Amino acid sequence: MSTQNALAISLDELATALEIYAGPPRPRRRPVQRLSRRGRVVSAAAVLAVVVVGTAYAAGFNPFAGISAANHPATSRDRLPAFLTARLAEFSSTMEKMGHGHLLLKSARSITELPSGMRFYTIATSAGGLCLATVNHPGANAKGGGLECGDSLSRSRPITIASEQVNHSTPRVSYGLALDGVTAVSFRAGGAERTVAVKDNVWAYEGQANLRAITVHWDNGSTQTLIDGR
Amino acid sequence: MIVAVTPDIVSLARRASAGETAAADELLRELEPLVVRTVRLVVGSGSWTAEDAAQDALLDIDRGLRSLRDPRAVKAWALRVATQRALKVSRRERLLWLRRAPSLDPELLAESGGPETGRSAAIKAAFDILPPRLRATAVLRLYVGLSEDETAEVLGCSLGTVKSNLHDARKRLAGELRERGFEPTTLPKEAT
Numbered sequence: 001m002s003t004q005n006a007l008a009i010s011l012d013e014l015a016t017a018l019e020i021y022a023g024p025p026r027p028r029r030r031p032v033q034r035l036s037r038r039g040r041v042v043s044a045a046a047v048l049a050v051v052v053v054g055t056a057y058a059a060g061f062n063p064f065a066g067i068s069a070a071n072h073p074a075t076s077r078d079r080l081p082a083f084l085t086a087r088l089a090e091f092s093s094t095m096e097k098m099g100h101g102h103l104l105l106k107s108a109r110s111i112t113e114l115p116s117g118m119r120f121y122t123i124a125t126s127a128g129g130l131c132l133a134t135v136n137h138p139g140a141n142a143k144g145g146g147l148e149c150g151d152s153l154s155r156s157r158p159i160t161i162a163s164e165q166v167n168h169s170t171p172r173v174s175y176g177l178a179l180d181g182v183t184a185v186s187f188r189a190g191g192a193e194r195t196v197a198v199k200d201n202v203w204a205y206e207g208q209a210n211l212r213a214i215t216v217h218w219d220n221g222s223t224q225t226l227i228d229g230r
Numbered sequence: 231m232i233v234a235v236t237p238d239i240v241s242l243a244r245r246a247s248a249g250e251t252a253a254a255d256e257l258l259r260e261l262e263p264l265v266v267r268t269v270r271l272v273v274g275s276g277s278w279t280a281e282d283a284a285q286d287a288l289l290d291i292d293r294g295l296r297s298l299r300d301p302r303a304v305k306a307w308a309l310r311v312a313t314q315r316a317l318k319v320s321r322r323e324r325l326l327w328l329r330r331a332p333s334l335d336p337e338l339l340a341e342s343g344g345p346e347t348g349r350s351a352a353i354k355a356a357f358d359i360l361p362p363r364l365r366a367t368a369v370l371r372l373y374v375g376l377s378e379d380e381t382a383e384v385l386g387c388s389l390g391t392v393k394s395n396l397h398d399a400r401k402r403l404a405g406e407l408r409e410r411g412f413e414p415t416t417l418p419k420e421a422t
Contacts, residue, residue, distance in 0.1 A: 008404050009403040011372060014400065017357065018369060018372055018373040020354075021350075021354050022267040022270065024266075025262060025267065027282075028281045190411070191411065
């Protein structure tokens with residue numbers, strides 16, 4: 001075996017992995033874009049749901065419920081960077097087409113900043129959803145950022161989990177929001193058990209390994225396993 | 231080899247480029263699996279961005295059919311159009327990655343490598359953070375099965391660049407696999 005080959009993954013193995021993840025022969029359509037009769041009915045229902053929930057938000061429904069760090073009157077600190085606002089506005093229309101409502105950019109609240117400079121904002125959607133926008137990821141360029149959206153947090157879904165790695169020379173960052181009362185998040189990473197504290201409703205971990213066996217720790221001393229290790 | 235051109239495809243391409251709608255539809259159906267999977271793998275399977283890009287690539291091909299100069303080269307041309315779309319989307323995603331967490335889209339979970347912990351999921355995760363150009367080279371060479379010359383033609387680069395891109399991709403993947411606790415396997419007599 002040549003030294004050169006010993007340092008590289010085999011062609012066969014890479015080809016096999018690509019085959020596994022190539023997916024179906026046709027592109028999937030986002031649910032709102034389906035053209036079947038049933039699809040149109042579903043889309044119409046989704047649009048209605050957005051309107052109803054959007055009204056609910058306007059009437060006082062708060063997707064930030066249980067996130068104390070996000071529940072404060074807007075200040076200049078909450079203003080999103082201009083480049084992010086522009087890209088989020090663009091993405092918002094795509095979200096709406098997907099039936100997830102649009103981003104309510106004026107609802108954005110800055111919640112915390114990591115020592116690395118990575119900043120976190122919560123943003124509500126007109127469908128009552130909760131998004132976490134991030135900027136200044138380690139290794140990202142000045143206009144890099146991320147957005148993860150889902151339902152608002154609840155006792156059965158007390159944290160969000162996202163993981164990003166900008167490039168090979170920068171660390172993977174795993175992070176998410178945590179509901180009030182969650183004091184720490186534990187997981188297995190790289191074969192070791194690790195626990196990170198929650199600060200300002202955010203937990204974050206910098207490390208190359210993917211996270212396994214995720215458990216949240218509550219302020220009453222109880223724990224809740226979200227993802228079993230395998 | 232997937233890129234080998236059958237007479238039927240050539241005939242369809244000829245009729246489609248002459249403006250025959252039925253032939254264009256049939257040609258797109260023939261090309262669709264190749265185009266969709268190529269774009270999906272280059273952009274990163276398991277994301278709506280990849281699915282959208284695959285649809286856009288098919289639209290690009292549909293729009294470009296009338297300007298197809300050599301119907302005999304229709305598959306290479308389609309792959310060029312698809313790869314350009316995939317690279318464009320990948321670069322934009324790299325600049326600002328706005329996407330939903332894969333775990334929120336169960337439909338895409340199987341291809342995202344998300345909850346899996348095995349070796350192939352580790353390769354997938356490592357592959358998705360390679361620079362887009364390296365991903366495209368690997369997909370065209372190893373998944374589509376193009377020769378190095380054909381890959382160079384589709385990507386519009388030199389043969390040497392294809393070789394170095396592929397080697398670079400494999401080296402980076404091996405490093406990533408080690409960091410994730412897997413030893414890369416190699417074959418003693420494989421071509422590089």
